[in-house]
Amino acid sequence: MTQTPKFHADKDLSDEEKSEKALVPEFEKIISLKEYELEQTLKNALDSFNNLNIAQSAKEFRKIANDLKLMELLITDKGKHNNKNSLNDLTGKQWLQHTKSWVIIDGKSGDISKQIKNHPASYPPSLAEYFISYFTKAGGWVFDPFMGIGSTAQAALMTKRNCFGIELNPEYAKFTRERIQKSIDDILKINVFTGDSRKSFKIWKENNIPPIDFVITSPPYWNMLKKSRGGVKSKQKQRIEQGFDEDYGNSKFDLGNIDDLSQYLDSLVNIFKDFKKILKPKAHIMIILQNCRTKEGKMEPLAWNFALKMGKHYKLLQEFIWLQDQKFMGIWGWPTTYVSNVHHHYCLVFQNL
Ligand SMILES: C[S@@+](CC[C@H](N)C(=O)[O-])C[C@H]1O[C@@H](n2cnc3c(N)ncnc32)[C@H](O)[C@@H]1O
Helix, strand or coil, X not given: CCCCCCCCCCCCCCHHHHHHHHCCCCHHHHHXXXXXXXXXXXHXXXXXXXXXXXXXXXXXXXXXXXXXXXXXXXXXXXXXXXXXXXXXXXXXXXXXXXXXXXXXXXXXXXCCCHHHHHCCCCCCHHHHHXXXXXXXXXCCEEEECCCCCCHHHHHHHHCCCEEEEEECCHHHHHHHHHHHHCCCCCCCCEEEEECCHHHHHHHHHHCCCCCEEEEEECCCCCCHHHCCCCCCCCXXXXXXXXXXXXXXXXXXXXXXXXXXXXXXXXXXXXXXXHHHHCEEEEEEEEEEECCEECCCCCEECHHHHHXXXXXXXXXXXXXXXXXXXXXXXXXXXXXXXXXXXXXEEXXXXXXXX
């Protein structure tokens, strides 16, 4: 479909944005293709609606909303850069968007590889990209001490930042190295180490890594992956049946194997406390955690308790809420007990002062 797009990309664009647009090789074609898809989806959505297939209609309308958002990003004015911006490379408009205290980001569950599915709790690289773009400038250093299968490293590459990562499980670290190999260039450095993040300072020093601008990570959420909810067929049981890892392994160094909650929290805080030696002054730290539900049905305010303890060493700045809209829903307590599907995570932001 190569008709002239209705939406004109050059309208109201600054010179800088026009040159950015030139970097997208087939810009006009993308727009015109999107227009065509949009018309088709809109037709399907209305047909489904008229046939009273509301679920299908809602799905089609959601797709339209997402596509419009993408077109908006391509077409609309992105705002102005300010030379005094010392935090990131965003324009004022982009900066403003990032300051909303919640964000909905879903992974692309359909097309991810078996190795990515094998890790029980990875976050989508787009989540890390979102925050890396806000808390660093291109060429800065990002650190993930619980690297998993390297979503942070992938995001660092996409946003042209350097990355230092540590992961205890050698299989996950190996996969991360393979995952980034294809896209790495001569300028960026992505250093992935197999090891215990309690040794972060040593690894950082021995490998001459520069001071860190931003830490983004999600540590094991205590021992939650070890706890089956029982009753209704749990996600853990399904993962075992499908041959995927249901936790990160049995290493005594794995924070997810500490049963005692206050011991877990202290170990975690001690690891981060030690980062003072490797962080730039004023560097930000984002730690992604959830509150948990114990087997007895009690909510354990893990993220909140961690924030309080960590706040004694770093300035607690904010919480962002990361929402997952498309995540698998379990009918856990049905038909007798209230058990919610927890589809939000706390992205806690601290600053090194
Ligand atoms: C929630 S996952 C991180 C997933 C990662 N954000 C990603 O998207 O792939 C936590 C990771 O911490 C690792 N881990 C647990 N204890 C560790 C330790 N002491 N040092 C380094 N890594 C550890 C686990 O093996 C697991 O892969």
